[in-house]
Amino acid sequence: MSKTKRIYSMILITLLALTLILTGCAKLPAADTGSGTGTTTPSDSGDSGKTKTDEPAVKLTWYLVGNRQEPDTPKVLEEANKYLKDKLNVTLDLYVFGWGDEYDQKVNTALAAGEPIDIVFTANWAANYNVNAASGYFTELNGYLAKYPKIKEILGEDFLNGSAINGKNYALPTNKEKVHNWGWLLKKDLVEKYNMDVSNIKTIEAIEPLLKIIRENEPEITPICIATMDAPFQLLDWDRISDDDVPGALYPDNRDYKIINHFLAPESIELYKLMRDWANKGYIHPDAATMQNQVELMKSGKYFAASQSLKPGKDAEMTASTGIEWVQVDVTRPVMSNRETTGALLAIPAGSKNPEKAFQFIELLYTDKYLKNLLNYGLENVHYKKISDNVIELIDPANSGYNPGHGWKFGDQFKDYLMSNEDPQKWEKFLAYNDEGLVLNSLGFVFDKTNVETQISSCKNVVQAYYKQLFTGAVEVEPTVEQFAKELKEAGVDELIAEMQRQYDEWRNSK
């Protein structure tokens, strides 16, 4: 019996080994062509200007993140392909996948398997840009950037360097608002009803008198809308080193180079106390700590103020999408941080067989107004109609066959048409807003989590257990913070901060 068993196991092992070899074989050609074309420097392939139409057109596969694949995508692509045929002799295959897990899963497995995708959307929040770039899944673009300089001219050295990793660009950021600030959206009808003066609200506390008016006169309305991380805490605008729920941040005003645990910084504790005070006064919903979706709450029309990340025209944008009129109150100073430089990028995967064509196509997204608007708004007179040269109106936006809202995801957003309900000066204001921004010292620094993964996950757990109560003023501040600090210490927050500091200093010295 034992002999036959041995024979069986031998056969099994052989089979297993065979499978391994077979799959290895299948992988090799793909990987080969991937790295082969990936490392081709632009100078090797000197036939850049080829737009001869007798060659077969190159098909570019493009993965984007969005709400859904718009039903009229084939029609739009047909039009785009006609145009691109003459321009670059390429055709386009565009796929849109849902936010979060769906997009990450699709892109990450395809990248790991070396599939020949030509362009992918990536960011610090989607298809993890830093990790995939570090794993060598993206083509390095510095050579192409030197060869085709237009993108660099449009984006500017500062912004482009901010998205680079160790001086190498693996992806191209969208040209849009390059800074962010925080503030409030206030319900417009109430602001007008009580004749509120919102011009001098420059601190978090400054809004309190308005909340008081609402609390005293509008029993149906909750003064402040808080859900999960969307809380006034964000108005402190900590320059976070890692994720939202990981301790470790710099002050957002370049005052020093010391990374601190921002959840326990004096400013944060002051804010927790203020929230406790507001909760006691009834400005915050008693169940705020368990609420999930700030935007849904805002839609209900039962809230007066919501803390939001702002940019020029945010109030008009939210008015259009929530159906409730808002007034925007800017509180914090605009800053340019890693959040923006790696907020929306296009990368060329190493598996792409035509990286140069892909790059030329991406360049068109920055320079070609017609193409950019075609992909963003669809076909003229089918999906939108022009009101004037640069202003359009969507045709039946609720049931439109093509209304993907891609504007900020690629290329040069300043080339987009404006909607008729938008400020005609929108792009000018964006540019001014960008200039106003303070460039943070940490711009371009990428934290490598590998050494402290355990500490990060235990700290995250602790933060997840405490932040909601503190952000919404649901608990007494002193004892909770004490307990919070104790548990964070046990979770290894000190080692985590020390590692962040070490990497940050190293990066700063090498600059």
Place this chain on the structure above:
Amino acid sequence: MGSMVEGKKRSILKVFKRKSIGNRISPVNNILINLFFIMCSIVCIAPILLIIAISFTDEKVLLVKGYNFFPEKYSVKAYDYVITAGDTIWRAYGVSILVTLLGTVLSLMVICLYAYPLSRQSFKYRNFFSFFAYFTMIFGGGLVPWYMVYTQLIPIKNTIWVMIVPYLMNAWYMMIMRTFFKTTIHESIIESAKIDGAGEFRIFFVIVLPLCRAGLATIGLFCTLGYWNDWWLPLMFITEHRLYNIQYLMYQTLNSIQYLVSGSAQFAESAKILAELPSESARMAIAVLSIGPIIFAYPFFQKYFVKGLTIGAVKG
């Protein structure tokens, strides 16, 4: 899921009743047991009823008052939205039904054809092939090799087959089926068939399979559920939107919303996008539509289900 537990409940009740013929349980106990299972059923059914109620609630009322079994204001707007939102839903419905039917039939066939020989004493290599199947239950190849098998070795990515083939063989179902064959089909039946001149295939299709209807129904139901509820294979292999199935469509919507709400999406546009995604009631309407056809599979299998469920456990 609720009705599956309900099926279990009924089966257990039946067992109780049968026992009580000779050895009657006291009326008090009887009431208590009934109450207990009524509670269980309510716990299972209530969430489904709530989902249905939400899907018929007016959006505004939902935002202001929250969930309610008896909404203040009814509305069919959510269904209107879902049904008129292009042919995406109907197409996905079609894909789901096709995959489920085709998958269940093929999968049953593969499982039975593997399990039956293993149940026969006269099959010499049955231990090896049992181990061969068992081995896959313990060791897997890992995600990326698995992915590459269906994209490069057998290039069926972006076809309907990729949602069927990976689930064709299931070692666990195969073992249940093998035990069922072993216990239901006595060697002497096969012998007598042989004496009457039947070949192996004839024995299998004409004698064995009809005798094993209960087992087939049970495994068939598992397969049906597996195929119907699957969103993982489309997530991995389908990039063409016309091949999305209904579960995947739902997964995509819910997952997007959850992700954008979680606050890990650090970009300025997230609030705007959230506001434009389908409303709460529309999501519930999709959920209601997705449980639709599969609920009709239960009564069909019910007859065999009670008997089938006991195969693995009691007789095993």
